[in-house]
Amino acid sequence: MFSTVAALALAGCTVGSGTADDDSGSSVLSVAASAAVTTWDPVRSFSTEALYLGNVYEPLLWKNADGAAEEFTPAIAESWEVSSDGLTWTFTIREGATFHDGETVDAEAVKASIEAAQDHAGASFIWAPLESVEAPDDTTVVMNLSYSAPMDLIAASTYGAWIVSPKALEASADDEAYFEQGIDAGSGPYAVKSYTPGEKVVLEAYDDYWNEDAAPSYDIVDIAITPDAVTAQQMLTSGEVDLATNLPLENIDTVAADLESSVKTSNSPFNFLALFNTAKAPLNDPKVRQALSYAVPYQDIIDVGGAGYGTQSRGPVPKGIFPYSEDVPQYTQDLDKAKALLAEAGHADGLTLTLTFASENPAQARFVPLIKDAFSKIGVTLDVRAELFNQQWENAKADPATAQDIFVLYYWPTYSDAGADNLYSLFHSSEEPFFNLSYWNDPEYDALIDEAGTLTGSDRPAAQAKYEEAMELLVDQAPAVFLYDAQAVSVVPKGLEVADFNENYPFTTFFAPIQPAS
DSSP states (O other), rough: OOOOOGGGSSEEEEOOOOOOOOOOOOOEEEEEOOOSSOOOOOTOOOOOTTHHHHHHOOSSEEEEEETTTEEEEEESEEEEOOTTSSEEEEEEOOOSSSSSSOBOEEEEHHHHHHHHHHOOTTTTTTTTEEEEEEEEEEEEEEEEEEEOOOOHHTTTTSOOOOOOOOHHHHHHHHOTTTTOOOOOOSSEEEEEEEEEETTEEEEEETTTTTTTGGOOSOOOOEEEOOOOOHHHHHHHTTTSSEEEEEEEEGHHHHHHHTOOOOOEEESSSSSEEEEETTSSTTTTTHHHHHHHHHHOOOOHHHHHHHHTOOEESSTOTTTTTTTTTTOOOOOOOOOHHHHHHHHHOTTOEEEEEEEEEEEEHHHHHHHHHHHHHHHTTTTEEEEEEEEEEHHHHHHHHHHHTSSSSEEEEEEESSSOOIIIIIHHHHHHHOOSSOOOTTOOHHHHHHHHHHHHHHEEEEHHHHHHHHHHHHHHHHHHHHHHHEEEEEEEEEEESSSSSOOOTTTTTTOOOOTOOOOOOO
């Protein structure tokens, strides 16, 4: 999945030191959040309202952040197992959980939620492997697949995998606008107390939440929808709010100093790359693509584009997301080598190329001039065109023969499998360009990706090995230049304890773990 919308990876998440009680004596956490609500429908949701939905709804299981002791944390499912061929997944549904509308969380509710997601979710495509789902008893759900797939990763998706009350699913089947006034039907630690479109979301702790060990510390989370990062910074530093999810990245250090706090960085699933048009000369020649890859000033791009908050990419898989590997090689800037490769390719006198980037993406606007300058040092003239992303994308899909030479892209996977997403969507051959905007067609690469995809559900280490082989080929053949993986940045205050950012849920700030510092 990709977009030019600024996310937590490109803007700081910062917390102040104060909290308050409302007139009823309830403890209140006040928040400035940039996330808009495009829909309250947990099935159709495919945008930034995930910030709120991740506190209201639960999936079958949660994918833990990279480096955690366990890969997953049980949620609605307390355990699960997979057949040796990866075609049958059995989930044991916990007893004692209820939805906010009073309905019981059971296997039939899970079955109905998955079938609804498969039918009309914003991310319904993630359920493509699912042939059927059964609920043989109240605590057992069986997924039967048409081909082996990692249903643990799919069932932990931030989109298209929430478990929803059957009563609400029935109501929304008759009325697509059922959820839109802020009605919720989740089982999570918070319920929606009120919603003022475009202005405010108020969440209230759910008293009957099944997980007592993870019950919220704050009774109320009062969220002001604040799309402007500078306004959010002012609200935070003035004490109007306790937490801001979107701050100007370049001001992070200043805010941290003002609040006498420290800056913490984490992995995120967001990365930047520049796709080369391999369908036409001169970028149909791997030597030219390699030369340009050696010309790029990677660290400067991180410093300018991401204010230093990023790491150089190792291929298109972001750090912390399967199947990322530290063994995948990287290019480093070497202008002499770049010039030599261009000369070997017959372009000692230089080239003229066109590059497009999304004009609404501030990071791209900052770092693209660095690419233009670096290329000029090896005799490559770059014609840079800033376009609104939707127009940039439509132009790129129209005709590779007349399309741009270089397409700068900001990308992230829909769920925590960048093999099935980034590696497949961006570089597997396709009859018509959609995500593969390098127009690359390499049968060896396709075969590796296809084989790895069939192994992820049954033999993940074997899938990892195949994906790594594919990524090494990708870096060598250079259908793109892999720029940097953006980091999530937070300012940790003295007055609150805040859970670490989880790159698997990049649009969600989890409020339940936030508590006053002891």
